Amino acid sequence: MLQVWNLDKKLSENHTFHLENISFHIPKGYICGLIGENGAGKTTLMRVLMGLYHASGNIVIDGHDLKLDEAAAKESLGLVFEEGFFQGEMSLEQIGIFYGQLYRRFEMEIYLSYLEQFGLDKKQKYKKLSKGMKTKTQFAFALSHDAKLFLLDEPTAGLDKHFREEFLRICAKLVSDGERSVLISSHITEDLDRIADYIAYMQDGKLLFFLPKDELCEQFWIATGEDYKCGLIPEEAVVYKEKNPYSTSVMVANRKRFPMDEALEKHTPDIREFMHYFVKGGKQNAETVAEKYLKK
Ligand SMILES: Nc1ncnc2c1ncn2[C@@H]1O[C@H](COP(=O)(O)OP(=O)(O)OP(=O)(O)O)[C@@H](O)[C@H]1O
Structure with a gap:
């Protein structure tokens, strides 16, 4: 696509x-x-x-x-982005009439029904909408021309x-x-x-x-436990190690290859955790980890 x-x-x-x-x-x-x-x-x-x-x-x-x-x-293309491309002076209905002409497969009825579904007033001027309402309008439009x-x-x-x-x-x-x-x-x-x-x-x-x-996530473990046990994990596998008051957590790359102490608790990171440890590890480290383990 x-x-x-x-x-x-x-x-x-x-x-x-x-x-x-x-x-x-x-x-x-x-x-x-x-x-x-x-x-x-x-x-x-x-x-x-x-x-x-x-x-x-x-x-x-x-x-x-x-x-x-x-x-x-x-x-x-169906677009939603911060500035958007609609003229602020137009009402949401006028936006459909005017910008809809630019798309061969635009359907006004679909657009109006999305405006209604999203709780927007078609008579309202675009520039008077809040940020979230502008996003909703853009989304309604993007959904109405078979993008x-x-x-x-x-x-x-x-x-x-x-x-x-x-x-x-x-x-x-x-x-x-x-x-x-x-x-x-x-x-x-x-x-x-x-x-x-x-x-x-x-x-x-x-x-x-x-x-x-x-x-991506299954390449990594987050291992948590005693600091000295985390310290036994080979350095080349450690993306970032974080000491907390009562335990230490480490994000470990290439998890299938590196064994670790059974007493450490481990789980697969979600995207938030992945980002946290990846960013904390520093840009140079992120580049090395990506190059070594994540490039196809
Ligand atoms: N019009 C521009 N002229 C010159 N530099 C620009 C322009 N727009 C953005 N930049 C610079 O390009 C870089 C990337 O910006 P961009 O907005 O693409 O980042 P981003 O990942 O979307 O960031 P954020 O998560 O903060 O939205 C930044 O250093 C920014 O200062």
Whole structure:
């Protein structure tokens, strides 16, 4: 559904930020979570995929090359991102009438029914909406023109708990017939734990890895217990060791290979724990661990 090869983009005149040689492939019917620290380049990558920034390399969306067949590629995209592209002066109904013309398969009735389902007033001006309401409007629109690839940049950040649930449920349903895919960036890792099939991890403009979520987490243990027992784990397997008042916890890479003391409690990390230990271990370490254990 989304194929990306060798994307390269330098931002700003003095090139302080560089999106470097990014390649990955999201198959049809899957959700990919895009994670990384602040400033890692997630939004920049999303903007390149949306066609808002030009970059070298190739992007193919639902079989359409973004450079050679821009209109068809963009028609396949459903977008939610911070600024959005709607004019603030328009009412939500006018947004449907105006922007709907840009999409051959847009259906006003579907859009209006999503506005209603999301509790939005179609007569309200877009600029008067709260951040979460703007996200809902963008999502309603994205769901109404038969998009195939949904690019959702931090969509859940401004949503209340109830709608966040609904949002995740709709995302999961979207891909269930195997015809659509979703790329979602988020700092709310529980959301990705629940719905993501793949995890893409960015650091300093590079994609450190792109892997099925379960395969990623099952590379690691979090071992907890007495400090000296944690100290017996071979150093090359330790991603990060954290001392707590009563015990020590270690994230261990390549877990099948490294034996550890039976008395240590161990569990598979979720995405939040994975991020915590991976980030705490430092950038150099993250790069080494990714290179050694996570590159395919
Ligand atoms: N228009 C721009 N011109 C120059 N530099 C920019 C521009 N937009 C972003 N940057 C820089 O590019 C880098 C990546 O920013 P980006 O917004 O892509 O990160 P992010 O991973 O989405 O971060 P966050 O999690 O905080 O949203 C940052 O160092 C940022 O300062």
